[in-house]
Amino acid sequence: MSRADLASGKVIRLSLLFRVQHLLLTVLLTVLAVTGFALMYHENSLAQWIIRLEGGVHNRGIVHRIAAVLLMANLVYHVFYMLLSREGKPELRQLFIGRQDIDDFFQSLRYNLGTAKEYPRFGKYGYKEKFQYWGASAGIVLISVTGIMLWAEEFSMVFFPKVVLDLAIIIHGYQGLLAFAVLFLWHLYNVHLHPSVFPMNPSWITGKVSAEWLREEHPLEYEKLKGEGLL
Secondary structure, eight states: OOEEETTTTEEEOSOHHHHHHHHHHHHHHHHHHHHHHHHHTTTSHHHHHHHHHTTSHHHHHHHHHHHHHHHHHHHHHHHHHHHHSTTHHHHHHHHSOOHHHHHHHHHHHHHHTTOOSSOOOOOSSOHHHHHHHHHHHHHHHHHHHHHHHHHTHHHHHHHSOHHHHHHHHHHHHHHHHHHHHIIIIIHHIIIIISTTTTTOOTHHHHSEEEHHHHHHHOHHHHHHHHHTTOO
C-alpha cells in the first residue's frame, strides 16, 4: 500500500479506510476511557464532576454502551478489512510478528546499552508497531468480551459462577487502564512526540510521510520502494 507521490516527495503509508478506522478507534477509546474511569473511580471529585457533566450515572451508562457497540463494530469491520480487502491483506502479512522482530527487539536493547554497533533496520513495520498493533487488538477483544459479560450480567450468571463475573469486572477495568496507558502514552510518544516527527506524524490525517523520514526510520521499506522504481 506504500506508493510514492513523486510530485510532493511523499510516500502514501496509510489508506483512507485505515485512517478512518484509526480515527474511530481513537475517539471511541477516549469516550470509553472517560466514561469508564468516571465509574471506576466514582468517589473522586473529578469523576463525580464528569458524571454530572454527562447527566448522571444513567446517561453515563448509555454513552459508555453506545461507544462500546461502535468499538466492537469497528473491530469486526477491521477484521474483515484485514482478511479480505485488497488493501488489508498485504498489510496483515507485514504485521505478523516473526523471529526477525524478536531479534530486532534485542538488538535495539543492546544498541541502547552500547553493546551493539547498529540499530536494527526496519521494513514498513518494525517490532514497536507490530507489538502495539497486536497488543491493542488483544486488549480490545478482552475489553469487549468482559464488557458483554457485565452488560448481560443475568445471562452471564446462568453460565458462569459469580467469581467469574467479579474477575471480569477487574479485568475490564484494569485492561481499560492498560489500554489507555499504552495507546495514549507509549503510542503517542513513539508516533507523534518522537524527535524524528515532533510535534506530529501527519500520516494519521494525510496518510503520507516524507521519503526522507521513511529512509531514516524504515530503511528496508525505502530501499524496497526505490528498487521498484517508486522513489
